[in-house]
Amino acid sequence: MNELEVREPVLWTLWRNARGIVAEMRPLEWSKNLLVFSGVIFSRSLLDAANFRLALLGFAVFCLASSSIYIFNDLCDIRADREHPIKRGRPLASGDLNINLARLSFAVMLAGSAIGAFALGLEFGLIVAIYVSSCVAYSLGLKHVVILDAIIIAGGFVLRAVAGAALIGVSASEWLVLCTSMVALLIAFGKRRHELALLDDAAPTHRRSLGDYSISFLDNIMAICAGAAIITYSLYTRADETVARIGSHWMLITIPFVIYGVFRYLFLIHVRGAGGDPVQILFRDRPTLLNLILWAAAVIAVIYLPKLSLAL
Numbered sequence: 001m002n003e004l005e006v007r008e009p010v011l012w013t014l015w016r017n018a019r020g021i022v023a024e025m026r027p028l029e030w031s032k033n034l035l036v037f038s039g040v041i042f043s044r045s046l047l048d049a050a051n052f053r054l055a056l057l058g059f060a061v062f063c064l065a066s067s068s069i070y071i072f073n074d075l076c077d078i079r080a081d082r083e084h085p086i087k088r089g090r091p092l093a094s095g096d097l098n099i100n101l102a103r104l105s106f107a108v109m110l111a112g113s114a115i116g117a118f119a120l121g122l123e124f125g126l127i128v129a130i131y132v133s134s135c136v137a138y139s140l141g142l143k144h145v146v147i148l149d150a151i152i153i154a155g156g157f158v159l160r161a162v163a164g165a166a167l168i169g170v171s172a173s174e175w176l177v178l179c180t181s182m183v184a185l186l187i188a189f190g191k192r193r194h195e196l197a198l199l200d201d202a203a204p205t206h207r208r209s210l211g212d213y214s215i216s217f218l219d220n221i222m223a224i225c226a227g228a229a230i231i232t233y234s235l236y237t238r239a240d241e242t243v244a245r246i247g248s249h250w251m252l253i254t255i256p257f258v259i260y261g262v263f264r265y266l267f268l269i270h271v272r273g274a275g276g277d278p279v280q281i282l283f284r285d286r287p288t289l290l291n292l293i294l295w296a297a298a299v300i301a302v303i304y305l306p307k308l309s310l311a312l
Contacts, residue, residue, distance in 0.1 A: 020097030025067035033062040039164030068109035146212035154184035175236035182229035257295035
């Protein structure tokens with residue numbers, strides 16, 4: 001009996017910490033890292049086995065790097081998260097995960113992502129290093145600087161897309177950077193709006209930059225980003241280099257999906273009161289998920305069906 005009484009708490013502690021590490025890694029957030037595949041898709045090399053393998057490895061490296069950052073950020077915010085109505089349920093804030101184990105996991109994941117990134121190429125490794133450095137700076141204090149905090153979040157999305165192009169040795173299109181930037185800024189400011197609405201008067205105590213924001217300001221800036229996202233994507237579909245690369249103007253048919261996706265995001269935030277986190281919206285809102293799948297299917301069909309028909 002005494003032996004069982006000793007073993008059960010130990011086994012439970014191990015299980016609780018293992019579960020806590022997985023939760024802190026936030027596997028659902030890895031969907032953001034799918035942007036790494038944008039380079040191989042839009043360069044018409046998705047069917048190239050070597051390039052697809054590189055993109056897959058790059059995706060894995062970014063998953064490891066981003067998970068290490070999630071843990072680091074929660075280690076920095078552990079006190080504030082304990083007072084947050086939602087974040088207090090995270091393993092570190094709730095006490096379900098040992099702090100020293102979280103620190104060790106962060107170090108191991110960070111080292112693993114660094115080794116993997118530079119093993120895939122110097123340029124890719126440098127981009128991952130910039131991504132990690134900006135995220136660490138964000139966690140250590142830049143998240144409290146109004147507007148800059150959102151720009152850093154958006155920059156993480158752009159770096160993922162650029163890294164995907166660097167992996168296969170192609171130049172990232174300026175249209176890819178512009179479109180990704182506008183959508184990412186919309187998402188970043190959407191997250192700030194949700195936090196401000198959720199926390200209300202207590203918002204500045206959780207994040208100092210929230211004290212400098214207002215709902216009306218964020219609504220205006222989100223409207224600007226939404227319009228810019230639609231315009232830049234529309235211009236991309238009819239740009240000379242896009243038409244030359246694809247061989248047709250058919251990318252124009254993908255514009256309605258982008259318009260719907262942007263408007264749906266605004267609808268969920270302003271009408272439904274949904275959070276600004278795109279991952280939560282993606283997995284909880286079926287119209288958004290279906291629209292994304294249809295957009296991806298249309299893009300792949302436009303880019304690759306002519307190529308396959310020529311091959312046949």
